[in-house]
Amino acid sequence: MSVRAEPAPLRSRTLERAATALLERALEGLDGGALEVKLPGGAVRRFGSGAPVRLEIHDAAFFRRLATRGKLGLGESYTAGEWDTDDLVALFELLVRNVDRAAARHSGMRRLLELRPRLHRRNGLRRSRRNIAYHYDLGNELFALMLDDTMTYSCGVFERPEATLAEAQRAKFDRLCRLLELDAADHVLEIGCGWGGFARYAAERHGCRVTGITISSEQAALARERTRGLPVEILEQDYRSVDGAFTKIVSVEMVEAIGADQLGTFFATIDRVLAPGGRAAVQSILVPEQRWDRYRRTPDWIERYIFPGCLIPSLAALTQAAARHSRLGIYSVDELGEHYAETLRRWRSNFHAQIEDVRRLGYDRRFERTWDFYLAFCEAAFRTRALRDAQLLLARPGPAG
Structure with missing residues (x-):
């Protein structure tokens, strides 16, 4: 029948x-x-x-x-x-x-x-390059419309309400430089150098030598232009293949892109190339500990449509990875999350104000709504402390300097 x-x-x-x-x-x-x-x-x-x-x-x-x-x-x-x-x-x-x-x-x-699990994909060298290209190689022109003159795509620090976005980013750079105790004798490795904003600031203000690495070809090209004439070298290179010795290391909101499986490798790499007595500063978005296990098991819209391969760590996940895979310890935690909501509000405002220019670059209505959703959700998450952001100082036990 x-x-x-x-x-x-x-x-x-x-x-x-x-x-x-x-x-x-x-x-x-x-x-x-x-x-x-x-x-x-x-x-x-x-x-x-x-x-x-x-x-x-x-x-x-x-x-x-x-x-x-x-x-x-x-x-x-x-x-x-x-x-x-x-x-x-x-x-x-x-x-x-x-x-x-x-x-x-x-x-x-x-x-x-939560029945639909998060896809588990290891971020090998080729997949990492594809993931980064998906977002950061959208075009320097697009990011220039949304960001400020420093071309910095991470949390700024608004030391006063009327500060411009560029001033907030320079205030963030200054905090990192003070955390690292930079001086002209230093050779700094920046893991994930973006468009060269920090490298340019550190070289101009402190006279130090900077080696910046990125696996985005679009970022590398512009970073070289923006740091021309300074003691800055920009390499298109994965952090796992870095050699040499550096007195200071900085990484600003890059660790979120590598996935939980690579956290140990990240800290082992820093430990391997950090000179004796050196310091490292890592700025990272953080998921509160209470949400970490559920977050990393379940699918995430931002990972699927904005930053493929990303997984925002918790502070405990970073601490444990550093302890298990390196001699590094975390010696200070400077919370910045309250500033990220305002940073995102400014980016979203710029995006909407320049929307006709975004369209002239060839981006369609679906792209506009995707990025509007992404920026608005992140702003709300930081306003409600569903996400955090912090600068961490790392060093090995023993005498400093």
């Missing part, structure tokens, strides 16, 4: 009803604000109390993505244009503040959303 297949429209409506119920269960008891959701049929649901953030769902595909793609579905649906909000950052802040409470109330729902 043959069994007649259920009509596709009926399956779709059933899934939409189930997903809507799931959404309402997840948002019940929303605390710290209000969310007003307009459904595709025009009905409005309100959760929480106070002045609401408004979310409008244009397409029922939004629910299907959430039901079948879990955490990835929210971002995929946004880039597809299936929903909008009047304040993307405020929406993420509200959701991030409530996510743990919602997960505790609905443990079965959380297990359902």
Whole structure:
């Protein structure tokens, strides 16, 4: 006897009803604000109390993505244009503040959303180069529209509210130089030198020699231009193949790109090439310890669509990797996370202000929405301390200097 297949429209409506119920269960008891959701049929649901953030769902595909793609579905649906909000950052802040409470109330729902595991791919030399090219070789022109004159793509330090983005980045460089106790006699290795901002600052301000390495061809080309005439050498080279001895080593928000499997190799490399009595400064985005295990097991939208191969470490993961694979210890932790939200707000503002120029470079609407989602989510994550950022001082035990 043959069994007649259920009509596709009926399956779709059933899934939409189930997903809507799931959404309402997840948002019940929303605390710290209000969310007003307009459904595709025009009905409005309100959760929480106070002045609401408004979310409008244009397409029922939004629910299907959430039901079948879990955490990835929210971002995929946004880039597809299936929903909008009047304040993307405020929406993420509200959701991030409530996510743990919602997960505790609905443990079965959380297990359902975590069924899809994070892909585990080792970052070998060739894969690392492909991953970096995917993001950093988008074009120097694009990053120039979003960043400031220092061409620095990491957290700045706003020493006063009216500081410009460029001033905040130079303040960050200054902190790193003071942490390393740089002077003209030093030879500095910068692991992940970007477009040469720190190398240029250190060479100009302190007269030291700098060797910067990157595996982005676009970054290497511009970094060489920006440091011409200074005692700076820019190499297109993987950190694992570095040789020589350096009195100081710095790495700013590069370690997140290598994956958990390579943390030991990263610290072993620093230990291998750091001269006796030398210092190393590592600035890293950090996941709070309570979220680390869950974060590294489950899929992440930013890893999938923005930084392939990345895995943000926790402070404990860095400390343990350094202890197990090197003679290095962490001797200070300088928290910068409060400054990252403002840094990201400035980048996103620049991105929107220059959007016509972004389009003239050939980037389409999906790219715009992808980067808007990425920058807004990260800003909210730092505002709510769901992410941290810190400068770490590393050295070997024994006399300094």
